[in-house]
Amino acid sequence: MDVKQHEINFSYAEITKDILSTLEKPRPTYWLMMAMIVGGLGVGVASWMYQIKEGMGVAGLNHPVGWGVYITDFVFWVGIGHAGTLISAILFLFRAKWRNAIFRSAEAMTIFAVLTAALFPLIHVGRVWVAWWLIPYPNQRELWVNFRSPLLWDVFAINTYFSVSAIFFCIGLIPDVAAIRDKAKGMRKKIYTFMSLGFDSSNHQWRHYMAGYGFFAALATPLVLSVHSVVSWDFAVSIVPGWHSTLFAPYFVAGAVFSGMAMVITILIPFRRIFNLEKYLTIWHFDMMARLIMLTGTIVTYSYLTEYFIAWYSDDVFEIFIFHERVFGAYQVPFLMMFGCNCVVPLILWVRKLRTNLTVLWIVTIFINIGMWFERFNIIVSSLAQEYDPFAWGWYVPTWVEAGVTLGSFCWFFMWFFLFIKFFPSMALTEMKEIADPPVSGDATHGKEAA
Amino acid sequence: MSNNSVPGVLGIYSHMDTVIKAIHHFKERGRDDLKVHSPCPHHDLDHALDEPVSPVRRFTLLGGLTGCTFGFVFTSFASLDWILPTSGKPIVAPLAFTVIAFELTILFGALFTLFGIILNAKLFRPRTTLYDDRFSDDKFGIFIPCSKSEYEAVAKELAENGAEEVKHA
Numbered sequence: 001m002d003v004k005q006h007e008i009n010f011s012y013a014e015i016t017k018d019i020l021s022t023l024e025k026p027r028p029t030y031w032l033m034m035a036m037i038v039g040g041l042g043v044g045v046a047s048w049m050y051q052i053k054e055g056m057g058v059a060g061l062n063h064p065v066g067w068g069v070y071i072t073d074f075v076f077w078v079g080i081g082h083a084g085t086l087i088s089a090i091l092f093l094f095r096a097k098w099r100n101a102i103f104r105s106a107e108a109m110t111i112f113a114v115l116t117a118a119l120f121p122l123i124h125v126g127r128v129w130v131a132w133w134l135i136p137y138p139n140q141r142e143l144w145v146n147f148r149s150p151l152l153w154d155v156f157a158i159n160t161y162f163s164v165s166a167i168f169f170c171i172g173l174i175p176d177v178a179a180i181r182d183k184a185k186g187m188r189k190k191i192y193t194f195m196s197l198g199f200d201s202s203n204h205q206w207r208h209y210m211a212g213y214g215f216f217a218a219l220a221t222p223l224v225l226s227v228h229s230v231v232s233w234d235f236a237v238s239i240v241p242g243w244h245s246t247l248f249a250p251y252f253v254a255g256a257v258f259s260g261m262a263m264v265i266t267i268l269i270p271f272r273r274i275f276n277l278e279k280y281l282t283i284w285h286f287d288m289m290a291r292l293i294m295l296t297g298t299i300v301t302y303s304y305l306t307e308y309f310i311a312w313y314s315d316d317v318f319e320i321f322i323f324h325e326r327v328f329g330a331y332q333v334p335f336l337m338m339f340g341c342n343c344v345v346p347l348i349l350w351v352r353k354l355r356t357n358l359t360v361l362w363i364v365t366i367f368i369n370i371g372m373w374f375e376r377f378n379i380i381v382s383s384l385a386q387e388y389d390p391f392a393w394g395w396y397v398p399t400w401v402e403a404g405v406t407l408g409s410f411c412w413f414f415m416w417f418f419l420f421i422k423f424f425p426s427m428a429l430t431e432m433k434e435i436a437d438p439p440v441s442g443d444a445t446h447g448k449e450a451a
Numbered sequence: 452m453s454n455n456s457v458p459g460v461l462g463i464y465s466h467m468d469t470v471i472k473a474i475h476h477f478k479e480r481g482r483d484d485l486k487v488h489s490p491c492p493h494h495d496l497d498h499a500l501d502e503p504v505s506p507v508r509r510f511t512l513l514g515g516l517t518g519c520t521f522g523f524v525f526t527s528f529a530s531l532d533w534i535l536p537t538s539g540k541p542i543v544a545p546l547a548f549t550v551i552a553f554e555l556t557i558l559f560g561a562l563f564t565l566f567g568i569i570l571n572a573k574l575f576r577p578r579t580t581l582y583d584d585r586f587s588d589d590k591f592g593i594f595i596p597c598s599k600s601e602y603e604a605v606a607k608e609l610a611e612n613g614a615e616e617v618k619h620a
Contacts, residue, residue: 012490012589136529144529148540148547156554164561171568175491175587182584197574201586202594203485203500205572206492211505212568216561219511223557230550433491438467439589441613 010279012439015432016179019425022275023180026422029274034418037411044408047401048123056126058401065384065396070124073406075376076259077117077413078158078231079252082224083260084110085165088172089220092213098288100431101280105271106264107169108426112416113263114162116409121154123405150233157230164223168216174199174209175430228256235379242322242383247306254299258342259372261293262365267417269362271426280427283356290355293368297346300375304343318388330395331382334374341371459596460605461581462614467495469613470591474499476612477595486580488592507567514563515556522552581620 010018051058061068084106091099122131134155136145145152178199181192199205232252235243245251265286272281311323326335345367349355355364386393420426464470470487474496477485489496526548534542569575580594593614597605606617 016490016588136525142533144533144535146535146537147526147530147551148537148544153547153550153554156551160554160558163558167561167565171565174574179490179587182587197569198576198578199572199574200578200580200582201488201490203487203489203496203502205574206489207497207502208505208507208568208571210492211507212511212564215508215511215564219515219557219560219564222553226553226557230554233550430491434493438493438495439465440468441466 009436010432012433012436015436016183016429018277018280019427019429019432020180020183022277022421022426023423030418030422034415037415037418040407040411041415042408043404044406044411047404047408051123051126051401051405052128058399060397060399060402062394062396064387064392064394065381067124067380067384068396069377069398069402069406070120071380072373072376073409074117074120074124075231075252075380076373077113077120077409078228079256079259079372079376080263080413081110081113081117081161081165081260082228082253082256083264084108084113085161085168085220085224086257086260087264088168089217089224092217093221096288097435098285100435101282101285101427102264102268102289103431104172104428105268105426106260107165107172108417108420108424109264109267110165110260111162111169112413112420113260114158114165115416116413118158118162119409119412150230150237153230154234157227161223161227164216164220168220171209171213171216172428173424175201176425176428179429180425225253228252235383240383240387241316241318242326242379245307245310247303247310251300251303251307254296254303255372255375258293258296258300259368261289261296262368262372265289265293265361265365266369269358271421275421275426277427280432283358286358286361287352287356290349290361293346293365294349294355297342297349297368301343304339322383322386325386326378326382329382329386331378331385334378334382337374338371338378341367342375345371457579457596458599458602458620459580459594460602460609460617460619461583462593462595462606462609462612463583463585463616463618464591464593464614465589466613467493467591470593471495471499473593473609473612473614477593477608482595484596486594486596488582488586488590488594490587490589490591505571507564507571510563510567510570511560514566515560517563518555518557518559519552521559522555523548525555526551581618583618 059068059070061070084103087099087106088103088110091103121134122128125131134145134152136147136152174197177192178196178201181189181196184192229249229252232248236245236248238244268281269286272278308323311319314320325331345364348360348364354360381396385395462473464473467489470489474485474487478499478501485500487496487500523545527543530542530544536542540547580596583590583592586592593609595605595609602619606619609617
């Protein structure tokens with residue numbers, strides 16, 4: 001059943017040829033998919049434009065629920081962006097060899113997910129043309145932002161995460177871009193020559209490159225853990241029932257990795273099929289990713305149960321009420337979606353035969369994506385709708401504008417991913433070679449045959 | 452991005468063990484100016500070349516320290532410059548500012564590391580030595596800088612030490 005390391009041990013030339021074949025001229029299916037994506041993005045942009053023209057009223061946000069689908073989308077996309085850096089940085093430090101075939105796609109996914117997430121605070125603030133007031137800079141009004149606010153911590157956390165992930169991603173691409181440069185001709189060669197920054201695969205460059213890469217991984221590791229912790233403090237530092245909990249940081253981080261890994265699998269299973277990369281992305285890789293989902297899914301389930309225990313144990317009537325309402329109140333459907341998709345459905349993965357069946361695994365990960373979106377909606381909306389004072393309670397129902405923007409965000413994410421797979425290698429050439437046996441004399445066919 | 456201005460001879464190899472033997476040979480001959488090309492980094496090559504630890508780590512440390520200091524100083528300065536009392540919290544709140552200082556430690560550490568790689572690996576500069584496009588695919592190479600009068604002798608030595616092709620500028 002297991003496909004072990006030696007079975008993805010191919011010759012250097014074969015690795016280059018196979019991986020660069022993903023950059024060949026797109027097939028009609030690609031253009032069809034791209035047209036659908038751009039169409040969906042158009043719906044999102046039109047919805048946002050309508051909101052800018054008409055005001056935030058069209059978004060369904062009103063007292064007492066000031067945070068709705070947009071903040072749900074924001075937290076969801078930040079969470080999706082966690083798997084890439086986890087795979088590229090943390091698993092790099094642990095020398096987990098199964099990461100090498102998947103980390104490039106996961107890293108790209110991280111960048112595009114954070115890029116998507118970063119749009120939502122801008123959409124949510126309404127007057128997007130003054131969103132730059134969030135950034136602390138010397139100004140003629142002599143004002144400074146409030147550095148004690150978790151919302152501002154988030155500005156720093158998200159921007160740092162995006163910047164560091166983007167640098168880490170681009171640095172990782174340099175040797176592969178140099179490989180494309182060396183195979184390309186004409187204008188493509190000129191463009192990739194510029195983007196390869198003069199990289200010549202020499203020992204002088206590898207030495208500094210690898211040292212720097214290790215430090216990027218070491219810096220990115222605490223960053224991964226901190227970003228969703230800071231996002232969780234947007235909620236936990238307030239005194240809203242259902243939010244004010246020290247559990248939130250580890251709970252959010254585990255949830256982020258859980259949803260991020262699910263999205264990686266959702267994308268990689270069709271990707272592997274479309275580009276005939278079955279020999280590089282084996283069942284073994286998906287089994288390893290599914291195990292990470294099992295681990296983080298268990299932590300998430302434990303966190304849900306702990307939340308209920310803490311509410312009961314605190315004897316705080318408001319806390320108990322909120323958690324009671326989540327299960328039996330007006331927002332019962334989001335709760336059931338959350339619990340069913342995140343706690344019950346992933347149990348299927350505990351059966352080895354099922355988690356190594358890629359159709360089953362793909363369906364489970366789609367359920368997890370849906371469940372994690374509802375988790376965020378459940379946390380955000382149900383607490384705000386029924387805070388302390390019953391006189392101030394109110395119900396929030398998302399509008400078509402929010403649905404349009406959410407659809408647009410998915411299309412925006414996939415648009416970048418589709419562009420990426422045609423311009424850059426979606427599997428790391430260099431790192432695939434690193435885990436392959438190097439060619440040695442007297443061995444005409446190094447690689448799998450030799451092993 | 453290449454001008455091949457440094458004179459020398461380039462040997463091209465197909466096998467890692469042959470390259471390593473050749474590196475040992477040239478190093479024993481006192482040549483520490485070898486430039487070795489390989490499709491990916493490899494520990495065996497590192498051991499054969501026995502190069503000092505990269506100074507990039509110092510850039511990372513300096514960046515981290517700068518970011519951390521800047522994080523605390525900037526937030527404290529800005530809070531004192533525009534007094535914004537909220538809920539009786541201290542105006543200068545080191546605990547709250549730790550989050551921002553932490554993020555800036557990472558951000559500056561990464562930016563300085565990037566700068567360290569660019570500076571030390573001499574990126575963004577034209578290539579000055581001979582190169583072969585197959586080095587990013589499946590071939591290895593050893594470039595030995597030497598004067599034109601030495602070309603023939605060095606080429607012969609490379610060929611005797613396993614080079615399958617030899618080129619010079």
